[in-house]
Amino acid sequence: MNNNHFDKNGKTVAFLTLGCKVNSYETEAMQKLFEDEDYQVVDFDSKADVYVVNTCTVTNIADRKSRQMLHRARKLNENATVIAVGCYVQAAKDVLEQDDAIDIVIGNNKKNKIIDILKEYNQGKNIEDEAVIDLSIEAKYEPLMIESVTEKVRAYIKIQDGCNQFCSYCIIPYARGRVRSRDEESIMEEVQNLVTKGYKEIVLTGIHLTSYGIDLDERKESKLLALIVNLSTIEGLERIRLGSLEPRIITEDFAKTLAVNKKFCPHFHLSLQSGSDETLKRMNRKYSPKEYFEKCELLRKYFDNPAITTDVIVGFPGETEEEFNETKQFLAKVAFAQMHVFKYSKRNGTRAYSMPDQVKEEIKAERSNILIDLNAKMMEDYHSSFIGKSERILVEEIIEIDGKQYQIGHNERYVKLAINAEKSLINQIVTVNVIKDLTKEIMFCEIMD
Incomplete structure (x- = not known):
């Protein structure tokens, strides 16, 4: 830096x-x-x-x-x-x-x-x-812009701030305020400048990305979808990724439109938090496990082997052994590419802070370990689906593993791949054949002629 x-x-x-x-x-x-x-x-x-x-x-x-x-x-x-x-x-x-x-x-x-x-x-x-910061409903999007980023090949682009969801466990709406979206012209300008400087991949991010544009346009069509389509017209931009999404944004039109967009990466981080209907209600999440699963099936209908990843909270107030088992079974049913598992953390100022039946820390730790083991198995299964296949890797860095140097990058589905190459291929997209697991998180590949 x-x-x-x-x-x-x-x-x-x-x-x-x-x-x-x-x-x-x-x-x-x-x-x-x-x-x-x-x-x-x-x-x-x-x-x-x-x-x-x-x-x-x-x-x-x-x-x-x-x-x-x-x-x-x-x-x-x-x-x-x-x-x-x-x-x-x-x-x-x-x-x-x-x-x-x-x-x-x-x-x-x-x-x-x-x-x-x-x-x-x-x-x-x-x-x-x-x-003193004004985060009232009337507050506007804070104008900030970048010209370069520390990461060599991938740029995260903030397109919105704030959240209107008020999940019962989350302090962020109070810390970030209501939804405020960035105007599309500013986003297009920033991405164009970054592409001119050599960045090939962007990741659209925000506090509640799914809500992008709801404060700009009351019509129901997705402003985020329109933005992705417009960004894909920028010459030199190779890849467009999305940050964390809410399931409700996955519609037939959303999936169908992005499936034919050659620059869009089929990696969907769909926030879940629990696979139990009752737990989701206490969390004030606005979907059921059944609805969530339907969204995953919709993605798999239009995309070949999409990476569906998620977040899960264990030990939420009132989470019984039965509810936890429902969550575990649901996670296995969806078969995620990867999960991030969190133990519930009390946040003063949220509704969940004073909820009855707070779960003991040792039970949270036990449930967390169970899901971490499940995640390892699901990651292994998902990685295995790429063995023998041709993939495109955007090379990002050179690292050493067991005394050997490898050039590391990700494919479109955000699987981490490694190659051997005599000269640096950083910031280049290379076609490779996936051979085997190199580590639990990295797969070894050979460059295709």
Whole structure:
């Protein structure tokens, strides 16, 4: 991340990002703002004049990690300006303002003002009012844009912020506010600029990606679908991926349209959380397991071997052994390509926080381990379906495994593939034949002539 062209005697800034890809995007955008002010970006472990920690509040662990990193920044340089930004700030602003390790707190929707706020702070002005974030219904999308990203070949593009769902376990709607969508012209411009600089793949991301455009147009057709179709017209852009989706966006038209789009990657991260109807109702999720399964079948109708991945929460308040077994059976029925398993974490301010029948930690851990083992089996089965097949890999990096160097990348379905090659093929799309598993997560391939 270091930028060696800066004057070594100039101002320095270090960033640390916690949480989701939206946070990563916003950090890249803030980095650009600092670079425009002639700051040199240094590693977070280095001594810097300014430290920016982009915080997360999705779990108690994320809260604790955010506090730890802010205090770590202060220890790295007692004279530095330590800035806390992001979701944990939004959720715990009053607490952080009393923390002597932190100089400035900036919640969501004012990160684009970070330079102005820092300048006022350096001038001795009272910036408290400046750092208060308006996340009311009337709040608008925060204008942020990137010109490059740390990742060499893939760019995450934030296209919306906020969430209107209010799942009973989730603090994020309170930390991010209501849905706010970015205008399509701005997205097209950013992607075009990144493609011009050599990026071949983009991933559209947001806090609640499925809701993109509902604040821009009340008509029922998917604004996200229209955006994907328009982005696919950009010459030089090879791949378009989507971040996490809600099942309701998968319609016949959505699947049918994307199935014929040669740039669209058939990797669908469909958020599930539970396979029990009763648990889903307590979670305030707006679908049933039956409806969810129908969406998966619809995807498999139009796409050849799509990667369907998901998130699952175990130990939600009131989750009985019977409900957990329903979830386990449902997961096996869907046969996911991969799952992310989380133990329920109480978040003060959510409805689930005070729900009766909170599940004991040891039961959460036991159920989590069961699903982690199931995930390993499903990943193995999905990977096996590629053996002997021709795949296209976008080469991303060179890594060492058991003393040997491999060039690593992903196919369209986000399976990680490895090849041997004498010269670097990074940022090139290569056709390969899948041979065998190299590790639990990586498959070995041979380059096809």
